[in-house]
Amino acid sequence: MYQDGNALAGPLTEIFAVDMTSAESVCAGCGRAGAVASLRVYWHAGDAVVRCPGCEQVVFRLVRLENRLCLEVTGLRRLTFS
Numbered sequence: 003m004y005q006d007g008n009a010l011a012g013p014l015t016e017i018f019a020v021d022m023t024s025a026e027s028v029c030a031g032c033g034r035a036g037a038v039a040s041l042r043v044y045w046h047a048g049d050a051v052v053r054c055p056g057c058e059q060v061v062f063r064l065v066r067l068e069n070r071l072c073l074e075v076t077g078l079r080r081l082t083f084s
C-alpha cells in the first residue's frame with residue numbers, strides 16, 4: 003500500500019521553501035524522470051520511503067530522528083526546480 007508523492011507536500015516544506023512535489027526527480031537506478039508527486043510513498047512508523055514507480059528502487063527517504071528531519075537521497079540522480 004502506498005500513496006503518491008503528493009503525500010510529501012507537508013513534510014518537505016520543513017526542508018525546502020518551495021513545493022517539492024512539482025520538482026522533477028531523476029531516479030539513480032533506472033533514469034526515470036518525473037515529478038516528485040509521481041513517486042510512490044510507503045510510510046513506516048512516520049518515516050517515508052519513496053520509491054520509483056519505474057524500477058521500485060528507493061529514491062529517497064524522509065526519517066524523523068527525535069526533533070530532527072533527515073532527508074536521505076542516495077537513489078536520486080537529480081532534482082530540478084522550475
Ligand SMILES: [Zn+2]
Nearest residue numbers: 029032054057
Ligand atoms: Zn527507477
